[in-house]
Amino acid sequence: MKGNIRNFFPGGNTSLGFYSFYDYIISQDTATRKICIKGGPGTGKSSLMKKIGTFFNDKGYDVEYHHCSSDNNSLDGVVIKGLDVAILDGTSPHVVDPQNPGAVDEILNMGQHWNEDGFKKYREDIIKTNKQIKGRFQRAYKFIGASKLIHDDWSNYNKTALDRSKLAVLQEDLKNKILSNYEIASIGAERHLFATAFTPNGIVTFIDSLYESSEKVYVLNGGPGTGKTQILKFILEEAIKRGFFVEVYHDPLIPERIEHIIIPNLKTALVTSNEINQKKFIGTQIFMDNLLDYALVDKDEVQKDKDIFYKLLNEGLTVIASAKKLHDDLEKYYIENMNFEEIDEAYDKLVNRLLKYEKEHEINKTI
Structure with missing residues (x-):
């Protein structure tokens, strides 16, 4: 088996x-x-x-x-x-x-x-291609970095409309549902990885297979600045204080930011359906938009941010794909001599x- x-x-x-x-x-x-x-x-x-x-x-x-x-x-x-x-x-x-x-x-x-001798005729090509690949990734990171600046602006619009009292109530409600039977005890442990990545094939995520053994799934739906990260950090800290091991999956755009957490021993996952993965998950749906006062948001400006964000991010992904093509060319020199x-x-x-x-x-x- x-x-x-x-x-x-x-x-x-x-x-x-x-x-x-x-x-x-x-x-x-x-x-x-x-x-x-x-x-x-x-x-x-x-x-x-x-x-x-x-x-x-x-x-x-x-x-x-x-x-x-x-x-x-x-x-x-x-x-x-x-x-x-x-x-x-x-x-x-x-x-x-x-x-x-x-x-x-x-x-x-x-x-x-x-075969070391076989590389001699490709020496200049290998050096040139490696430089080109490095240059492509530097360019890709500039586009992704620029998209992050626009993403920050988009996020700030939502943050100004966020009702933090409602967010605090939601945090406590989730803590009680997930951790109410467990006292603060020994410190647990955490493991940090990515479930989602910017790749030559676009935005790829493995989260579906990672949380499939979870029996309780809470889905945080919403764009940037709607409080998803605060909730994930809060539940992570509370779970760690109760001695649990937590799998922490980070955001591919802003790697310090958390995208999902899974608590294996509780068979519980908190996943986000966000502006990057754009996934639809099965589970208890929590719509972060309900915490926002949209009268405080300039929808036209937010739409501009969205359009520019995705344009810049897609440019970055295109450049990553072009770096992959160069990498494939580089592989040929090695395969021939292995x-x-x-x-x-x-x-x-x-x-x-x-x-x-x-x-x-x-x-x-x-x-």
Whole structure:
């Protein structure tokens, strides 16, 4: 019987540039092994991680796939739950290096499987393409950053119309519904990742599969500045104070802002249907517009903000897509010079090593 699969983005293309939550993929304190893969594009990093994930998922292990926001069909990491093993792409822009070499971390160098001489004729092309890719992302971040400035203006219109007394009442009501049976006790824990990302294929979100095991789902519907973030932060803090572990999913536009939270032990999720994901969720619907006095909002100005915001954001997404095309060109230089038979051998050796960890886990369970 196969295990469960969950999908995330550990990093994102945001208004602040590339923003990483890589440290939350797996803890150094709990990891059996953390393998950092080094190598250029097209060297087989993502394919190897997918194969490892499929192998252990078929054996019944729950697996986490951590996707690349710059190519959502590619992986930045895979985690095998139960074995507490993570394999991560350790290359730019999310550089990962061993923190506890030998004890926890190690490097798997895909460069040892390439033909170095074969790169000589592509040297200038590789350097040029890498510069172009870097320039595209810098341009994309400028568009996304500009969209955030307009988003702030849109948000401010709603904030001026927000009835904060009603917001406080709603917060307390949700706290009582979710946490009333639990006293403030030991401090819990939290894990931060992205469920939604700006990708070459547009705005992609995995939230549907992440909250599907939740039995209680509260849906906060509303645009920016309507109080959704305040509610999520409030419930997060109250849950942590009661000793719960909380999954925190961040906004791809403003990475400090929370988009969703899930409290697994309570089988409870608070998700937002917002101006970015534009999702419709099944659950208890909470319409944040009911907290606004629209007599205080200039609807024409808000509509202008909306139009400009989406135009700038879509320009940023278009540039990210163009960077992906350049990245595909770069991969060709590496694929041509890779010894994939050696990579297959490296995969077999890695699987055998991980199976040893499986045996060690089984032995530890019997002790």
